[in-house]
Amino acid sequence: MNKTINISNPKLKFSSGKSISPLEIAYETYGVLNKEKTNAILVCHALTGDQYVCGKNPITKKPGWWDILVGKNKPIDTNKYFIICSNVLGGCMGTTGPKSIDNSTKSTYGLHFPVITISDMVKVQMLLLDQLGIEKVLSVIGGSMGGMQVLSWMSEFPQRIKSAIPIASAAYHTSQNIAFHEVGRQAIMADPNWHEGKYFEHNIVPEKGLSVARMTAHITYLSEVALQNKFGRNLQDRSKKTFSFDADFQVESYLRYQGVNFVKRFDANSYLFLTRAMDYFDLISENDGMLANAFNNLHASICVISFTGDWLFPSSESKKIVHALNANGVDVSFIDIESNKGHDAFLMDEPQMFETIRGFLEAQYNK
């Protein structure tokens, strides 16, 4: 547990033209790498995820974020596969990010951290694979921002992957999604405790702003139906409205809880940088306006998964990816899973997703 590599002078220029040194990559592995190094699966985490995919998360003491999917005899079976997951570049769980110390100033990067892209995250993951001596992964898999990383692998480093599974994702961030992210960033920046990103120097964190950002985002992770089914207009531990601004409704109480808990484990500046990276993601504009061009050199097998109840990364966006893959004659399967759980379905008990992933990986492994 708690593995890290430290690269003192990475030959890596970011999309912005900037670079950083040293670069630390915090990662976890599960299972055993076989002698031929052909059973590695790279898991890419989402915006607020981390490297603790399964087992017990040492920070939160709760099960890893994909413990339901990854482990012994689970769909991503650690008896068979070697799972790698690293905290993304710009994150706050050990990999270099805005809360890391900038050697040139001896204080935290804060806003001096370079604005990064999904492509930059993937390039850092490639450095890790290089260190582990893995030339080609059996598969790369991830949902949401993790799915964006998967798409970036498919586009930029197709020779390093045998297969890929982008889940609940899109080839670009929509106007509405940028809008929701911008609200979150403005909420953080509006908090006077943010101090233009230098809050650690003030021994404080912008808890309230980050909490509001999380609350906004959390609504977009669920569906209207999911909220209605889960909470409806039920009151929280009371039989009558209080005619006050207390959390009368369960949904209010739930959101406040989500906000308060999030700030305990996440860094506000990381939230700024990672949401920005998602907003900047656009495989269409980066490929002369043709998404198909993004996959010209791809020969891997692809399994695209979406959920009907996901309004943040709707099925229609996954279909665009499938069409672009079809245009290149790529071996692609696509499943649009009937679900009313919203975007977060990819983190939940979705038997169809589990069986699809299990079967797809087995086929790749035996190929």
Place this chain on the structure above:
Amino acid sequence: MNKTINISNPKLKFSSGKSISPLEIAYETYGVLNKEKTNAILVCHALTGDQYVCGKNPITKKPGWWDILVGKNKPIDTNKYFIICSNVLGGCMGTTGPKSIDNSTKSTYGLHFPVITISDMVKVQMLLLDQLGIEKVLSVIGGSMGGMQVLSWMSEFPQRIKSAIPIASAAYHTSQNIAFHEVGRQAIMADPNWHEGKYFEHNIVPEKGLSVARMTAHITYLSEVALQNKFGRNLQDRSKKTFSFDADFQVESYLRYQGVNFVKRFDANSYLFLTRAMDYFDLISENDGMLANAFNNLHASICVISFTGDWLFPSSESKKIVHALNANGVDVSFIDIESNKGHDAFLMDEPQMFETIRGFLEAQYNK
């Protein structure tokens, strides 16, 4: 212009059991009341609207919020009808609200203002009709929170209306809508300049918090398609991404503009109280779980209008209202207008809405 009535001892107990005195009602009228007093139309404004329906708004110097619909020879024709619109109870444009002076303390009400309901707003409007000597309005019309007031009129005071037009509305606020409102309220309350609602005493206003609240809400007023059509991923006055947290994207710039402008004209505490009133609105639970019971005594003619692209108050909610009216044999027509403008369609150039309203009102007038 700028009409007000002041009621020194209103016989009015709010839903919370509280009351206030004196009560001031700021309102505007357009057109001329006929001798029989049968041509009055009560317009109910939405959350951030005001009494300045048409002509030039004296505060913003822009056209009134429904100038496109109301005026000489327009669908709600001021040559023919006498239009009344009052600022809602709890508002910030002249009617008593949290920024009014509480006579018992000689300072602003702030959070000591009673938590009000849609029903309370309507009861205050009735006081105004009483003062104007209008026994029965030809019609009551409004969209969004205005539509909630219309529904409340239909349910509570059916004998005072000859007809009603609830637009882009719902008989209760959904879990998701409560959630978005709660985020807005938390953003305001997170602003240290809010001072537990006593910001006027500190000669400051919680601009940043209110701005974030407005930005969040504004996304919900548009549709994903509307945002994509209007802004897409277009950059704002620049040819390349800046790799910074500037408003690179047009949609970011637009939202920031919306936020900044809103705080110039709206009171943060009013925002808290009015959103709370909307959250509390629930004609189902108030009628023993049966929406149909809300309209048992209704004999007016009703025209329900919704928009297909509205995800905040979706057409399905308007259909529930229509079913409940049908169950009572009420004379109801329903039009679900094909539109991709989102919830705000009711404020925009929607020819089908205009013609429907024009025709419906003429029929009522000639009846």
